[in-house]
Amino acid sequence: MYINFWYPVCLSEELKEKPLKATILGLDFVAFRDSNGKAHCLSDVCIHRGGSLSGGLCHTEDNTVACPYHGWRFDKTGKCIRIPSLGLKGKIPARAKVDSYPVIEKYDIIFAFLGDLNEEERPPLYEIEEYGADGWRANKTITIDLNYNYERSIENALDPAHNEFIHPTHGFEGSKNDYQVNPSKITETAWGANFEQLFDAPPLDQDVYGETAREESGELTVFGGYHGPNVVITQIHTKKEINWFHQYFFEQPINQFQTKVFFVNMRNWILEEKWDDMVMERNLVIAGEDITVMTDLRPQVTPDTMTKEVLVPADLIMGQYRKTMKGWESKGYKIDSETLDKNKHNMAFSIPCPARKKEKNWVLDPIPLINAK
Amino acid sequence: MYINFWYVADESKNITEKPLKKKMLGQNFVLFRDSKGKVNCLSDVCIHRGGSLSGGNVIDDCIQCPYHGWRFDGNGTCQKIPSLGTDAKIPARAKVDSYPTDEKYGLVFCFLGDIPEKERCPIMEVNEFEEEGWRATTQYFQFDIDYKRSIENGIDGAHNEFVHPTHGFSGEDGDYKSPPINITETEWGTGFFSQMFAPPLKEKKMREASGRNKNAVMEAGTGHHGISMLWTHIHPTADIFIHQYMYETPIDETSTNLFLINTRNFLIEPEHDERVMERNQVVALQDRDVLINLQPKLTPETIKNEFFVTMDKPIKRYRELLDQWEKKGWRINSNLVNQNKLSHAYAIPSPERRKKKGWVVDSIPLI
Numbered sequence: 108m109y110i111n112f113w114y115p116v117c118l119s120e121e122l123k124e125k126p127l128k129a130t131i132l133g134l135d136f137v138a139f140r141d142s143n144g145k146a147h148c149l150s151d152v153c154i155h156r157g158g159s160l161s162g163g164l165c166h167t168e169d170n171t172v173a174c175p176y177h178g179w180r181f182d183k184t185g186k187c188i189r190i191p192s193l194g195l196k197g198k199i200p201a202r203a204k205v206d207s208y209p210v211i212e213k214y215d216i217i218f219a220f221l222g223d224l225n226e227e228e229r230p231p232l233y234e235i236e237e238y239g240a241d242g243w244r245a246n247k248t249i250t251i252d253l254n255y256n257y258e259r260s261i262e263n264a265l266d267p268a269h270n271e272f273i274h275p276t277h278g279f280e281g282s283k284n285d286y287q288v289n290p291s292k293i294t295e296t297a298w299g300a301n302f303e304q305l306f307d308a309p310p311l312d313q314d315v316y317g318e319t320a321r322e323e324s325g326e327l328t329v330f331g332g333y334h335g336p337n338v339v340i341t342q343i344h345t346k347k348e349i350n351w352f353h354q355y356f357f358e359q360p361i362n363q364f365q366t367k368v369f370f371v372n373m374r375n376w377i378l379e380e381k382w383d384d385m386v387m388e389r390n391l392v393i394a395g396e397d398i399t400v401m402t403d404l405r406p407q408v409t410p411d412t413m414t415k416e417v418l419v420p421a422d423l424i425m426g427q428y429r430k431t432m433k434g435w436e437s438k439g440y441k442i443d444s445e446t447l448d449k450n451k452h453n454m455a456f457s458i459p460c461p462a463r464k465k466e467k468n469w470v471l472d473p474i475p476l477i478n479a480k
Numbered sequence: 481m482y483i484n485f486w487y488v489a490d491e492s493k494n495i496t497e498k499p500l501k502k503k504m505l506g507q508n509f510v511l512f513r514d515s516k517g518k519v520n521c522l523s524d525v526c527i528h529r530g531g532s533l534s535g536g537n538v539i540d541d542c543i544q545c546p547y548h549g550w551r552f553d554g555n556g557t558c559q560k561i562p563s564l565g566t567d568a569k570i571p572a573r574a575k576v577d578s579y580p581t582d583e584k585y586g587l588v589f590c591f592l593g594d595i596p597e598k599e600r601c602p603i604m605e606v607n608e609f610e611e612e613g614w615r616a617t618t619q620y621f622q623f624d625i626d627y628k629r630s631i632e633n634g635i636d637g638a639h640n641e642f643v644h645p646t647h648g649f650s651g652e653d654g655d656y657k658s659p660p661i662n663i664t665e666t667e668w669g670t671g672f673f674s675q676m677f678a679p680p681l682k683e684k685k686m687r688e689a690s691g692r693n694k695n696a697v698m699e700a701g702t703g704h705h706g707i708s709m710l711w712t713h714i715h716p717t718a719d720i721f722i723h724q725y726m727y728e729t730p731i732d733e734t735s736t737n738l739f740l741i742n743t744r745n746f747l748i749e750p751e752h753d754e755r756v757m758e759r760n761q762v763v764a765l766q767d768r769d770v771l772i773n774l775q776p777k778l779t780p781e782t783i784k785n786e787f788f789v790t791m792d793k794p795i796k797r798y799r800e801l802l803d804q805w806e807k808k809g810w811r812i813n814s815n816l817v818n819q820n821k822l823s824h825a826y827a828i829p830s831p832e833r834r835k836k837k838g839w840v841v842d843s844i845p846l847i
Contacts, residue, residue, distance in 0.1 A: 135775065152775040154787045156632070156795075159773035175770050177791075178642040192638035192791045194657025203787055452733065455775040455785065470787050 108132045108257075108360050109432070109440040110458050110474070111222030112335040113232045115357045115369040116148055118248060119215045126172050128161035131221065133362040133447055134458060134474065136208070137161040138217060141170040147183040148219040150206040150457040154187075154470035155179055157455060160205075181205055185460070202468045206460035214238060214371050215248040216357060222440070223459040230298045233334045235355055237373055244380075246372040246387050251394055253368060255401050257337055257360040258409045258432075260368065263401055264339040264356060265331060265428060267291055267304045268421035273396050288421040300427045301332035301340075308345070321345065333428055336435065351375045354390070363444055364407055439479030446475040481505045481730050482802075482810045483828050483844070484593030485707045486603050488727040488739045491618065492586050495519050499543055501534035505592060506732040506817060507828055507844065509579070510534040514541040520554035521590040523577040523827040527558075527840035530825060533576070552576055556832070573838040577830035585609050585741055586618055587727060593810070594829040601668045604705040606725045608743035615748035617757050619740045621764055625771045627708050627728045627736040628779045632798060633767055634710040634726065635702055637661055637674055638791040643766050658791045664703070670797040671703020671711070681716065685755075689746050690720045704798055707805065721745045724760075733814055734777050740764070806847055813845040 116129045116138050126139040128151055135151035137160040149172065151160050158176030165172055171180035171188060180189040185207030187199050209220040211232050218232055237243045253260055263269065268288045292303040308327040313320045330342040337358040344351050353373040358366055372390060409429070410416055418426060435441065447456065457471040489495070489502045489511055499512045501524055508524035510533045522543065524533050531547030538544070542551035542559050551560040556578030558570050580591040585606050593600075608614040623630070633639060638658045661672040678698035681687040692698075699715040708728040715721050727739040742760055779799070780786055788796060805811065817826060826844040833839060 155789070156636075156786055156792070157774040157776065157780075158770060159775065162770060162773055173642075175642060176774075177636075177638050190789060191641065191656055192658035192789060197657070200787075450776075452777045453781060455780070471785055 108363065108442045108444065109336045109435050110442065110476070111220075111224050111435075111440045112230060112337060113211070113218045113220050114337060115359045115367075116210075116217045116219050118250060118369070119146075119212055119217060122146055122217060124165060126161045126163060126165055128159065129359070130361045131219075131359055132442060132458060132474075133360075133444070134456060135159065135161070136219065136221075137172060138210075138219075139165045139172045141183060142167040145183075146210050146212055146217045147172075148208045148210050148217070149181060149183075149185050150460075150471065152205070152455045152457065152471060153177075153179060153181075154203065154205055155190075179203075183207060185462070201466075202470060204462075204466075204469070206457045206469070206471075207462065208458075208460050214245075214355075214357075214369075216369050216371075218357070220461075221458045223461050223463050225461060225464065230335055233338045233340075233355070233357070235353075235371065235373065237353065237375070238371070242378070243373050243375050244378045244383075246383055246390075248369060248371050249387070251368040251370060251391075251398075253366040253398060253401070254364065255366065255404065256363055256408050257358045257366040258428075259401055259404055259407075260356075260358060260366055260397075261333055261337065261339045262409065262425045262428060263397055264341055265302070265333060265424045266422070267302075267306075267329070267424070268419075269400075270306070273400055274393055290420070291423055293424060293427055295427075296332065296334070298335050299333040299338075299431060300424065301330065302424050304329045304331065331424075333431075336432060349376050352386075436477060437480040439476050441477040443475040443477050481733065481812045481814065482707050482805050483812065483846070484591075484595050484805075484808075484810045485601055486582070486589045486591050487708065487729045488587045488737070489521060489590050489729070490588055491620065491739070492519075492583050492588055495588050497538050499534045499536060499538055501532065503731050504590070504729050505812060505828060505844075506730075506814070507826065508532065508534070509590070510543055511588065511590075512538045512543055514538075514554055518554065519581045519583060519588050521579045521581050521588075522552060522554075522556050523830075523841065525576070525825045525827065525841055526550060526552075527574065527576055528561075550574070554578060556830070572836075573840060575832075575836075575839070576841070577827045577839075578832065579828070579830050585616075585725075587739055587741075589727075591831075592828045594831050594833050596831065596834070601706040604709040604711065604725060604727070606723075606741055606743065608723055608745075609741065613748065614743050614745050615750070615753070616741055616743045617753050617760075619742070619757055619760055619764075621738040621740070621761075621768075622731075622735065623738065623768045623772065624735050625768065625774075626734055626778045627730040628802070629771050629774055629777075630728055630736055630738065630767075631704050631708060631710060632779060632795045633771055634712065635670065635672075635704055635794040635798060636791070637672065637702070637794070638789075639767075639770075640676075643770050644763055661791070661793070663794060663797070665797070666705075669703055669705040669709075669801070670794050671701060672794055673699060673701035673713075676700050678716070685747075686716075690716045692717050692720075703794070707802070719745075738764070809846050811847040813847050816845045 114131050126137050129136050137151040138148045153174040158174040163173045163175040171182050173180045178191040185205045187203035211218045289305045294301050306327050309324045311321045328344045332340045339356045341354040355371040357369040456474040459473040497513050499510050502509050510524045511521050526545040531545040533543045536544040536546040542553045544551045549562040556576040558574035582589045659674045661674045663672045675697045678696050680693050702712040710726040712724040723743045725741045729737045827841040829843040
């Protein structure tokens with residue numbers, strides 16, 4: 108797991124007048140809205156005596172979240188502005204602050220930047236160009252819970268050779284004699300890589316597939332890619348000009364073994380609302396097929412070295428993904444999960460926020476990272 | 481977790497001549513009553529091949545292992561090894577640890593450690609128990625929290641206003657500030673009394689019984705005794721007293737048994753017991769709901785990762801005492817115990833270990 112990227116915290120609709128707890132990268136965060144409805148995200152651990160801020164209250168009169176244990180109030184910057192036991196005139200020490208993270212609300216998702224990079228160095232939040240554009244329709248953003256590692260999930264979405272076996276409903280036939288995976292065209296981007304992949308597509312019959320049916324076999328193109336460690340893109344173009352499905356998965360690693368996927372589905376045909384349910388139902392059938400296989404992969408975390416797997420040309424894009432991640436590891440972004448696990452009962456950590464680069468004197472230790480190379 | 485303190489294993493009524501397994505300090509113990517009614521507490525691990533003694537039966541005041549029938553008396557000495565026949569000599573090494581026990585206030589206490597009697601922290605007294613004019617009730621809770629977090633919560637004078645809004649106090653009032661506290665220190669603990677702002681009691685019966693029908697200043701005190709015992713004295717008025725005594729036993733690092741004795745000098749008829757216990761339960765669950773989410777799960781090793789203010793002084797003092805007890809060599813090395821949990825059985829050393837040699841199960845690793 109890596110710091111210094113944008114991670115989904117919760118759906119917009121989930122965050123109301125009460126604070127909300129989200130576990131991301133193995134640590135707890137609290138999200139809350141101020142009186143203008145703007146969302147904020149702080150480390151959930153009260154620096155006083157470890158109370159869980161998300162169990163407390165939002166105070167709209169001073170736009171704070173208050174700890175349920177002793178009522179300490181923290182504003183959107185993470186600064187403590189009230190310690191009740193000291194009285195109204197009590198001076199609040201500068202050290203009384205928790206980490207506060209940059210927040211963007213987009214695609215009906217609340218995202219937080221979990222890291223300490225300055226704004227100009229940060230990877231941007233992935234931009235869905237067609238979101239809100241004419242001629243496109245987005246399904247309601249949903250979440251899918253996975254009991255497996257997010258990198259396993261990302262690699263599966265990138266994998267051009269699993270469809271024929273995991274998703275037999277697609278109609279592709281991996282077991283026929285002349286089947287072979289077409290070569291992938293990979294291009295690197297600033298924060299990941301894209302690929303273009305040609306699939307041989309069989310006919311899809313009218314009875315089962317209705318509007319999405321295809322009379323004869325042909326070719327379909329998938330444009331995919333990853334952005335950062337936790338965003339994966341799948342754009343399925345069943346025809347050159349139209350009949351496109353664009354799928355965007357913003358993944359929230361809850362910890363090493365659990366993941367919550369925030370799923371945005373776009374299409375440029377069958378635009379009426381009445382098709383929403385059918386489209387999502389199909390998507391969830393496919394997701395279910397992936398989940399069944401992915402839940403049982405071993406080891407649970409992708410191996411650190413490729414010598415423990417046998418990789419073939421169709422795995423090229425996964426190799427690329429791992430290479431990009433190694434790059435972030437060498438920058439010192441990778442969380443030292445082993446040390447974190449070992450101390451889980453006796454140490455509370457915090458993901459360092461951007462303010463840590465400017466101010467000293469933080470109560471919680473920053474999360475242990477694997478040393479930059 | 482620390483050895484060399486008295487811990488409550490269970491309520492007296494639950495210990496019979498049928499053996500009962502209890503986990504304390506992460507280790508298993510077997511408790512049973514002998515024919516004279518005395519409670520015995522032994523290490524649960526049979527020194528032969530590791531059978532769990534509590535799965536067996538009590539025969540002739542001995543606990544008999546379910547695996548090969550070895551019998552151990554209340555002192556932990558093996559009295560019979562069936563496979564050797566009746567005339568066989570029992571080797572001196574065939575013994576398990578046996579711990580001093582005491583029964584008080586309807587609770588069974590076990591001294592889990594090896595220091596001599598005169599060096600032991602005494603059991604916290606409940607002077608009001610069975611006194612005229614007082615009524616006692618006993619309650620039991622089991623929470624998935626570190627017992628130290630719970631003790632620290634007990635001696636925390638600034639949490640009531642937020643965790644127990646049902647008390648009627650409000651920390652949100654503009655003029656609220658924690659009252660000053662007078663700390664008193666004893667050899668085995670720290671306590672303090674303070675004057676708290678108190679609104680009229682919400683419940684009619686209580687309001688009438690106490691006569692407190694307007695804002696007042698109320699005296700309350702709390703403190704800890706030893707590692708895991710707490711007292712709280714609440715004086716809603718000058719004549720109405722609630723004195724509570726909590727005995728906590730770590731089951732392991734992250735779960736705790738709590739035995740609460742509540743005494744009161746008003747509404748002392750038994751018919752009011754249920755109402756009192758209900759109130760206590762509401763309050764206990766309010767604490768639990770906050771404590772269960774504290775991070776980290778265990779109290780931090782250093783206060784540099786927390787932010788202490790004036791009201792946290794008693795907690796700081798509690799941690800200093802913990803450090804002293806650690807320096808005496810009483811603290812269990814839980815990391816090591818956890819690391820070896822599949823390959824090693826340990827015993828908390830009993831007082832006999834200071835007198836005799838030749839013990840089969842290793843003494844638990846200490847820091």
